Amino acid sequence: MFVNRRDVQIQWGDCDPANIVYYPRYFSMFDDSTSVLFEKAGFSKQDLVHKYGLVGIPMVDTRAKFYIPSTHGDWITIETKIESIKRSSFEVKHNVYKTADLAIEAFETRVLVGRDPANPEKLKSAPFPAEMVTKFTGS
Template sequence: MFVHRRDVQIQWGDCDPANIVYYPRYFAMFDDSTSIMFEAAGFSKQDIVRNYGLVGIPMVDTRAKFYIPSTHGDWITIETRVESIKRSSFEVTHKVFKGGALAIEAFETRVLVGRDPNDPARLKSTPFPQEIIDRFMKG
């Protein structure tokens, strides 16, 4: 299974007045991590949109469990992986490690969407291309 890891340093603007990362900032990091994972697997967002006629890959569900806080200057490692792929949706997990300890577990469901061929003003889920499935599921 394909896994992408990246190190991120917590910046001043990520933190609230208590100097703890404000939780929505993590969700922005997770969104970036999903895009970066696709690119690391050889599928940039621009290529996917162009090659498969997609409009985007919106998030339709997300949640997180927070165990250890981070503050300005800390380094964290975000480990991102596709856990499962269905017809047009997929599940992504993000594990955040701080100093080797699990700090956060986050989960998202995303859907591939394109234009509805019967009404181009509407969006419609799009089946997952087999080559992308193969890359993420086989590693």
């Protein structure tokens, strides 16, 4: 299974007046982590658009469990992987570590989308390309 890890330093603007990361900022970090996961797996944004005819990988559901807070200046590690793949939707899991401790577990459901061939002004789910399935799942 393909996993990407990236280190992120908490910035002043990530924090609320109590100097704790304001939770929506994490969801922005998770979105970036999903994009980086695709890039590190060899599927750039340009590949998604030009090679696979996709226009994006929108999130349709998300949730998180917060265990340990982070503050300005802290370093966290975000570990991102695709847990499961269906026809066009997939589940992403982000584990956030502060030092060696699990600080957050976050979950996303995303969908591959492209232009609807019957009406290019509309979007339509697109099947997961086999080479992506192989890369992300190892099978």
